[in-house]
Amino acid sequence: METITAASGTTSLTWLLIALPLAGAVILLGTGRVTNKWGHLLGVATIAGSFGVAVTLWLSLLAKPSEDRAVRQFLFTWLDLGRFKVDVALQLDQLSMAFVLLITGVGLLIHVYAVGYMKGDDGRRRFFGYLNLFVAAMLLLVLADSYVLLYVGWEGVGLASYLLIGYYQTRDTAGPAAKKAFVVNRVGDIGMSVAIMLMFAAFGTVTFQGVFEAAPGASSAMVNGIGFMLLLAACGKSAQFPLQSWLLDAMEGPTPVSALIHAATMVTAGVYLIARSNPIFDLAPTAQMAVIIVGLITLLAGGIIASAKDDIKKALAGSTMSAIGYMMLAVGLGPTGYVFAIAFLLAHGFFKAGLFLGAGSVMHGMNDQVNMRRFGGLRSVMAITTATFGLGYLAIIGIPPLAGYFTKDLIIESALARSPIIGGLAIIGAGLTAFYMSRIFFMTFIGKKRWTEDVHPHESPWSMTVPMLVLAIGSVASGYLLMRDYTLEKWLEPVTGFVEPETSLSHVVVTSITLTSVAVGIVAAILLYLRRDVPQVAPEKVSFLVVAARKDLFGDAFNEAVFMRPGQWLTRSLVWVDNRVIDGAVNGVAASLGGLSARARRIQTGYTRSYSLVMLSGALLVLVLLAIVGR
Amino acid sequence: MNPMNYIYLSAALFSIGAFGVLFRRNAIVVFMCVELMLNAANLAFVTFARINGTLDGQVVAFFVMVVAAAEVVIGLAIIMSIFATRRSASIDEANLLRS
Amino acid sequence: MTAYLATGVATVSAGETFAFWVLAILTVGGAIGMLLSRKAVHSALWIALTMVSLAVVYLINAAPFLSMVQIIVYTGAVMMLFLFVLMLIGVDAADSLVETIKGQRLAAVLVGIGFGLLLLAGVGGLTVNEIKGLDAATSQAGGNLEAVAQLIFGRYVLAFEVTSALLITAAVGAIVYTHRERLVGKPTQAMISRARFTSATAPRSPMPAPGVFANHNAVDTPALLPDGSPALDSVPAPFQVEEARTFTTADGRVITAVYPEGDDK
Numbered sequence: 001m002e003t004i005t006a007a008s009g010t011t012s013l014t015w016l017l018i019a020l021p022l023a024g025a026v027i028l029l030g031t032g033r034v035t036n037k038w039g040h041l042l043g044v045a046t047i048a049g050s051f052g053v054a055v056t057l058w059l060s061l062l063a064k065p066s067e068d069r070a071v072r073q074f075l076f077t078w079l080d081l082g083r084f085k086v087d088v089a090l091q092l093d094q095l096s097m098a099f100v101l102l103i104t105g106v107g108l109l110i111h112v113y114a115v116g117y118m119k120g121d122d123g124r125r126r127f128f129g130y131l132n133l134f135v136a137a138m139l140l141l142v143l144a145d146s147y148v149l150l151y152v153g154w155e156g157v158g159l160a161s162y163l164l165i166g167y168y169q170t171r172d173t174a175g176p177a178a179k180k181a182f183v184v185n186r187v188g189d190i191g192m193s194v195a196i197m198l199m200f201a202a203f204g205t206v207t208f209q210g211v212f213e214a215a216p217g218a219s220s221a222m223v224n225g226i227g228f229m230l231l232l233a234a235c236g237k238s239a240q241f242p243l244q245s246w247l248l249d250a251m252e253g254p255t256p257v258s259a260l261i262h263a264a265t266m267v268t269a270g271v272y273l274i275a276r277s278n279p280i281f282d283l284a285p286t287a288q289m290a291v292i293i294v295g296l297i298t299l300l301a302g303g304i305i306a307s308a309k310d311d312i313k314k315a316l317a318g319s320t321m322s323a324i325g326y327m328m329l330a331v332g333l334g335p336t337g338y339v340f341a342i343a344f345l346l347a348h349g350f351f352k353a354g355l356f357l358g359a360g361s362v363m364h365g366m367n368d369q370v371n372m373r374r375f376g377g378l379r380s381v382m383a384i385t386t387a388t389f390g391l392g393y394l395a396i397i398g399i400p401p402l403a404g405y406f407t408k409d410l411i412i413e414s415a416l417a418r419s420p421i422i423g424g425l426a427i428i429g430a431g432l433t434a435f436y437m438s439r440i441f442f443m444t445f446i447g448k449k450r451w452t453e454d455v456h457p458h459e460s461p462w463s464m465t466v467p468m469l470v471l472a473i474g475s476v477a478s479g480y481l482l483m484r485d486y487t488l489e490k491w492l493e494p495v496t497g498f499v500e501p502e503t504s505l506s507h508v509v510v511t512s513i514t515l516t517s518v519a520v521g522i523v524a525a526i527l528l529y530l531r532r533d534v535p536q537v538a539p540e541k542v543s544f545l546v547v548a549a550r551k552d553l554f555g556d557a558f559n560e561a562v563f564m565r566p567g568q569w570l571t572r573s574l575v576w577v578d579n580r581v582i583d584g585a586v587n588g589v590a591a592s593l594g595g596l597s598a599r600a601r602r603i604q605t606g607y608t609r610s611y612s613l614v615m616l617s618g619a620l621l622v623l624v625l626l627a628i629v630g631r
Numbered sequence: 632m633n634p635m636n637y638i639y640l641s642a643a644l645f646s647i648g649a650f651g652v653l654f655r656r657n658a659i660v661v662f663m664c665v666e667l668m669l670n671a672a673n674l675a676f677v678t679f680a681r682i683n684g685t686l687d688g689q690v691v692a693f694f695v696m697v698v699a700a701a702e703v704v705i706g707l708a709i710i711m712s713i714f715a716t717r718r719s720a721s722i723d724e725a726n727l728l729r730s
Numbered sequence: 731m732t733a734y735l736a737t738g739v740a741t742v743s744a745g746e747t748f749a750f751w752v753l754a755i756l757t758v759g760g761a762i763g764m765l766l767s768r769k770a771v772h773s774a775l776w777i778a779l780t781m782v783s784l785a786v787v788y789l790i791n792a793a794p795f796l797s798m799v800q801i802i803v804y805t806g807a808v809m810m811l812f813l814f815v816l817m818l819i820g821v822d823a824a825d826s827l828v829e830t831i832k833g834q835r836l837a838a839v840l841v842g843i844g845f846g847l848l849l850l851a852g853v854g855g856l857t858v859n860e861i862k863g864l865d866a867a868t869s870q871a872g873g874n875l876e877a878v879a880q881l882i883f884g885r886y887v888l889a890f891e892v893t894s895a896l897l898i899t900a901a902v903g904a905i906v907y908t909h910r911e912r913l914v915g916k917p918t919q920a921m922i923s924r925a926r927f928t929s930a931t932a933p934r935s936p937m938p939a940p941g942v943f944a945n946h947n948a949v950d951t952p953a954l955l956p957d958g959s960p961a962l963d964s965v966p967a968p969f970q971v972e973e974a975r976t977f978t979t980a981d982g983r984v985i986t987a988v989y990p991e992g993d994d995k
Contacts, residue, residue, distance in 0.1 A: 607831050608661075608722050609838075612652050616841050623848040630855070632747035634861055637791060638853045640754050644780075646846030647761040653838035654765065656830070659816060660773045666808065667761055667777060670784055673800075677793045684862025686874075689793050690881045696796075696803050697893050701900035703808050707815045708907035715910065720770075720819050723830045 004091065004209060007073035010060035014073045014090045016053045017100060018143065020046040021136040028129030036125050040118070043128030044111045047135060051104035058097055066494055069094055072145055083204065091145035091208065095495045098342055098488075099142040099272055102349045106264040107135045109467035113357050114256040116463035117364060121254075127167060131260065134160035138265040142272055146207040147196045150273070154192060154237065157266055158185045164261075165253040177249035184246040188236015188270075195229035198222065212279040223280055227287025230277050231294065238270025238324045241297040245556055247321055248305070251313040251370075255360030258313055262320040263353035268345055271324065274331040275338050278496050282334055291332030292418075296425050299325025303432030307439065308549030310538055311370045312359045315440050316352075319396070322433060323348050329426060330411045333418055338496035339489050340410040343482050347403035350474030351392040357468045358389035362444060364464065365457040372440065373536050377449040381457040384465045386445045388472035393441045395475040397434040397518050400511075406479030410501075413510050417501035427517045434521025442529040450536050637678035644671035658710045658722045662703070669699045741861065749790050756783040771816050778809045792864050795875050938964040943977040943985070951977060952987045960987040 007014055024046030028039050035042065061069045070093035079086040092100075111131060118124045137156025144150040158181075166178030199206050202222045203214040215223060234240065239247035247267070251258055261267060274281060274291060281288050299322045306318025323344070330341030363370060365382060379386040395402035398409060412430065416423030451457070459465070482488045489498045503510065538550075548554055603614075644667055651664030673692040680688025714720055760780030764773040781804045788797035829835050864874070871877035882890050917925075926932045938961045941953035950969035952960035960977075962970070974988045 605831065607834075609653055609656070609834060610831060613834065613837055613841060616649050616653065616845060620841055620845045620848065623845065623852060627848060627852060630852075632742045632750060633858065634742055635853065635856065635858055636750060636754070637787070638856075639850060640750075640757065640787075642849040642853050643758055643846065644761055646842060646849060647758070647765060649845060650838060650842030651765045653842060654835065655773075657770050657773075659770050659812060659819070660764070663764055663773055663777045663812065666804070667764070667780065670781065670800075670804070673796070674784060674787065674791075677788055677791050677796060681792045681864055682858055682861050684864060684867055686864065686867050686877050686881055689796055689878055690886055692793070692796055693799060693878070693882065694886070694889060694893060696799055698896065700803055700808060701896050703811060704900045704904045705907070707811055708904035711815060711818065712907050714819050715908075 004070045004072045004093070005068060007071040007090075007092070010056060011071040011092060012073060013053050013057065014071070014092050014143065015075060017050050017057075017104070018090075018136050018139045020050045020053070021132040021139065025129050025133035025136055028125055028132065033125075039125030040115050040128045043125075043132050044108070044115060046132055047104060047108045047111045050135070050139070051108045054097075054100045054104045057092065058101060061092070061094070061097055066490065069097075069494065078149075084200070086146060086148050086206065088149060089145045090143040092143060093495050094491050095272075095275060095342070096142050098346060098492070099268070100139060102268075102346050103135060103138050103142065103264045106349050106353045106471070107131075107260065109470055110256050110259050110264065110353060110357070113259075113360070113464050113467040114254075116461045117256055117360055118254065119461075123167070127164075127254065130160055130163045130167065131256070134164060134260060134265055138269070141269055145209070147192075147199060147211070148206045150276075151192055151196060154233075154269065155189065157237070157269060158182060158189065161185070161250070161257075161261060161266055164257040165250045167253055167257065171252065173249075174252040177246075177252035181246040181250050184243050185236045188233045188243055191229040191232025191236065195226050195233060198226045198229060202226075208276065215280050215283055218283075220284070224284040224286045227277075227281055227284035228290060230273060230280070231287060231291055234270030234273050234291075234328070235294060236270070237273070238267045238328065239298075239321055240270065240294050240324065240328055241301060244298060244301070244321055245559055248309075248314050248317050251311070251317055255313065255356060255363060258317070259353045259356035259360070262317070262356060263349045267320060267324050268327075268349070271327040271331055271341060271345055274328070275342060275496060278331075278335070278338055281331075282497075288332050288334060292329055292422060293332075295325045295327070295329030295332055296422065296429075297325070298322070299329060299429040300425065300432065301325075303429055303436060304545065304549045306436040307432065308546050310372050312362065312372050312375070312440060312444060313356075313370055315372070315436060316355055316359055319355075319433070319436060319440075320352060322429060323352065323396070326408060326411050326426070326429070329415060329422070333414050335497040335499040336414045336417060336501045337411065339492050339498050340407060340414055342492060342496075343479075343488050344404075344407035344411055346482060346488075347395070347407045347475070347478045350471050350478050351395040351403060354388055354392035354468055354471035354475050355396070357464065357471065358385050358392065361385040361460040361464055361468065362389075362457075364460050366451070366455050369452070369455065372443040373534055373538065374450050374452050375444040376447045376451070376534065377445070378457055379445040382445075382459050384459055385468065388465075388468040389445065390441065391472040392475045393437050395479070397437050397521070398430060398514065399518070400515075401480055403475050403477070403479030403482075406483040409511055409514055410483070412514055413503060413507065414501040416505065416510060417503045427514055430514050431517035431521040434518040435525050436521075438522045438525030439529050442525060443534055447530060447534060450534065634678060634682055638675055641671045641674040641678065644668075644674070656721050656723055658713070658720045659707075661722055662706055662710070665706075666699060666703070669695060741863075746790050750787070753783050753787050753790075756780075757787065771813070774809060774812050774816060778805055781805050781809065793874070795878050940964050941977070943979055945978050950975075952985075954979070954985065958983070958985070960985055962987065962989060 024043050028035060028043060031039075070091065072089055072091050074087055074089045076088050077085065078088045111128070114127070114131065118127055121127065134157065137153050137160050139153070141150055141153030141157060144153055162178045162182040165181050166174045168174040196206055199211050202218050203211050205211060205214070232243075235243045250261060253261075281291070302318045302321030302323075302325055304318075306315045306322060309315040309318055327341045327345050327348075330337035330344065361382065362375065362378060362385060365378075365385075366375065369375075391402070395404045398404040400406075408430065412423060412426045415426045492498065505513075551557065603610075648664045648666075648668035648671060651667065652661055655661050655664065673695055676688040676692040676695070678688075680686060680692075710720060713724075717724055757780045760776045760778075760783060763776035764780065767773045767776060781800060785797045785800040785805065788794070788800055864877075868874050868877040871880050927934060938953040940949050941947075941951045941960070941964065943951060950965055952962055953964040955961045970989045974986055977985045977987070979985060
């Protein structure tokens with residue numbers, strides 16, 4: 001366990017990281033139309049400022065010895081309930097720093113891109129306000145020093161994603177998609193809150209430091225329980241099986257949002273949560289194994305879904321599922337995997353953002369069409385986009401020496417070290433990745449032009465291409481820079497620990513097997529989508545697997561059958577019980593009282609003498625009773 | 632003679648008054664019946680004062696008379712105002728409280 | 731006699747017994763008379779009898795002060811007030827014979843008799859072992875009046891003061907209740923006359939004066955019209971009684987005047 005010192009000097013600027021985008025969000029969302037003209041610039045400026053602070057902090061951390069880099073900045077006491085105290089305090093250590101750099105760096109590029117992408121949209125100011133809120137919430141999530149504060153950021157991310165996915169309020173599909181994301185995330189949030197409650201019950205504290213110090217003393221069942229609950233939370237945010245269904249629908253949001261969700265924020269939160277909770281998972285092998293299984297299922301399912309989608313954004317979304325599955329698999333591997341998971345996450349941040357921005361650029365030039373069957377041959381008109389997208393494509397499938405090669409291969413190697421089955425499935429996943437990414441690239445940029453008649457593809461403006469170029473550079477170089485000479489391992493080691501994976505196979509052999517698998521995937525794609533014409537309408541007669549993949553592997557159908565139908569049935573029966581039994585009882589009482597009153601009303605004749613008669617009868621009754629009792 | 636005879640007399644007057652309230656419809660006569668009941672109560676007070684050897688009963692009877700005077704004033708004023716609007720002193724005419 | 735009245739005795743003398751029975755008959759008789767009189771004014775007279783009788787009962791029952799208050803307050807003030815109101819409302823006002831509430835009469839009889847019997851039975855269950863008498867209570871103060879005064883202005887002074895507030899409130903309340911705001915001016919004689927001559931039905935001529943007969947010449951006697959029938963309008967409304975009245979003219983004819991029954995004038 002590393003020591004954490006109080007923030008001082010440069011590191012006392014940590015709060016600015018969150019404060020800047022938060023202030024941007026407040027100003028943009030609070031001022032209304034006043035800021036319409038320059039609101040987007042303010043949105044970019046706050047993220048730029050945040051990125052500047054992040055770089056400054058990074059440099060100041062680099063200047064310190066490795067063990068002393070973690071700092072804690074106390075802001076104020078939030079709750080003070082006797083023995084239970086929650087501070088609002090930020091913890092900046094190597095893990096947070098990596099995420100902060102990713103979020104602000106990639107976030108900044110996406111913001112710049114969005115300036116061009118959202119040009120002409122009436123709600124651009126609102127959009128940037130939401131984006132700023134998204135970034136602020138995500139920064140709070142990764143900078144929190146306790147699970148409760150993390151939960152605040154966690155929910156903030158959920159809220160911002162809801163607002164952004166549903167940004168196109170005029171579209172019928174956007175609202176349900178946003179709701180779906182929100183509701184599915186709620187399921188994960190239940191896991192988060194239960195985990196926090198368990199921690200409080202078991203340890204009496206919810207700070208990272210306190211929980212991690214107390215965790216070794218807790219029972220195995222308790223630690224595993226917390227681990228499973230954290231996994232459920234991570235599944236919700238990171239769109240892992242079985243809570244993956246929202247991610248594909250989340251494509252309803254504008255493309256920069258997709259890029260932000262998939263590359264820099266949101267889906268990485270689950271990986272962060274598990275990497276951050278590594279002391280708990282190291283004590284809970286069962287929960288860790290569950291993480292691995294979830295990761296494996298998701299990475300394969302994501303790959304299969306991505307292989308069948310014709311919507312470029314949905315195909316990329318499936319790719320994200322698959323990639324996050326790799327990361328989950330890696331964090332499930334324990335100390336051998338944490339660093340590689342983060343490495344892949346950072347590299348993925350670059351190339352996935354680049355791919356999404358590239359897709360956005362394509363859509364920008366194609367009248368917002370997303371059907372890849374009507375693309376093709378775009379390289380002739382969109383050179384920059386083709387180049388940046390191509391670099392991202394090569395990076396994600398792991399072609400050396402690009403980023404994916406350095407990071408994903410290490411995950412596969414660690415997986416092989418754990419078990420040949422896990423490693424084998426990961427290698428199959430790599431082949432799948434190569435297949436569907438090649439498919440996307442070939443269908444979009446190469447091959448014959450299958451454009452609809454009314455489109456006139458053109459290259460996007462510089463505010464969109466520059467971020468894509470920067471991200472492409474990152475896609476190329478980040479892997480090498482991160483993994484060269486154990487740079488990231490050394491950097492993260494104090495937080496997550498690091499153990500060199502020990503495989504019976506040499507590094508070269510593993511790489512060869514992986515690359516073979518990738519090559520098979522590419523060749524299959526070439527045979528299917530370059531050598532043959534791509535039909536402009538999706539073929540109907542396809543295998544069961546394709547049908548399943550087009551339907552998100554029946555995820556929605558499963559949810560509908562297992563959760564929605566019984567839920568509706570339960571609701572209906574509850575409504576019936578409410579109407580008939582509860583309301584019936586209430587109404588019955590009311591009706592009988594009413595009937596009684598209607599009868600009792602007849603006594604009210606209005607004649608004084610009748611009332612007097614009743615009075616005297618009462619007196620008579622009293623006398624009778626007195627006569628009876630008195631004797 | 633047993634002084635309880637005074638009490639019997641009081642009970643008889645009270646019963647007659649109570650019966651009158653139920654029986655008669657002229658508001659003024661009803662009022663007279665009420666006064667009769669009050670007087671019957673006063674008689675009981677006075678008699679019990681004598682039997683118990685304290686004057687408190689007489690003082691209470693005095694207060695009853697004062698209150699009865701006030702009540703008569705208000706009651707008759709009400710009867711007058713009802714008569715002014717309805718041209719009737721019948722107690723059954725004023726049955727606005729009917730459901 | 732004075733000493734006997736002022737102090738009150740512990741025993742009941744034969745004279746008191748005699749007085750009690752006479753007074754009991756008078757009070758109960760007055761009460762029953764009030765109950766059974768159809769005319770309110772008769773009821774008022776009957777109950778005045780009851781109240782005066784009760785005042786005498788108080789006198790022999792060792793309460794001379796209350797006796798005087800009874801005369802002054804009840805017989806003097808309250809009953810006069812009743813009579814005033816009766817005059818304002820109509821001295822002949824009588825209950826109609828039709829019972830408006832179904833079953834009220836039977837119920838009233840049953841409950842009234844049951845109540846009276848139970849009350850008498852209940853009182854009959856009591857036994858008085860000893861009459862303490864008021865001698866001890868009054869002799870110390872020097873008489874009944876003084877003793878009552880000591881109590882009223884001593885122990886019960888607060889209640890007494892509150893009573894004064896009650897009386898003032900009652901007086902103000904009575905004024906407020908009976909006060910009528912005159913919304914239109916009082917009609918002048920000229921206005922009344924004009925209304926009479928513009929009306930289609932009202933007679934133009936003066937009303938006929940009451941009649942003069944061999945055996946009657948009071949204001950409740952109707953005049954005779956030229957055809958020999960009685961002119962009912964010539965009798966002022968308060969004197970138009972419902973029962974048929976017969977008159978004998980100077981030439982020996984017998985005239986019967988019958989006013990339409992029903993509305994209480």
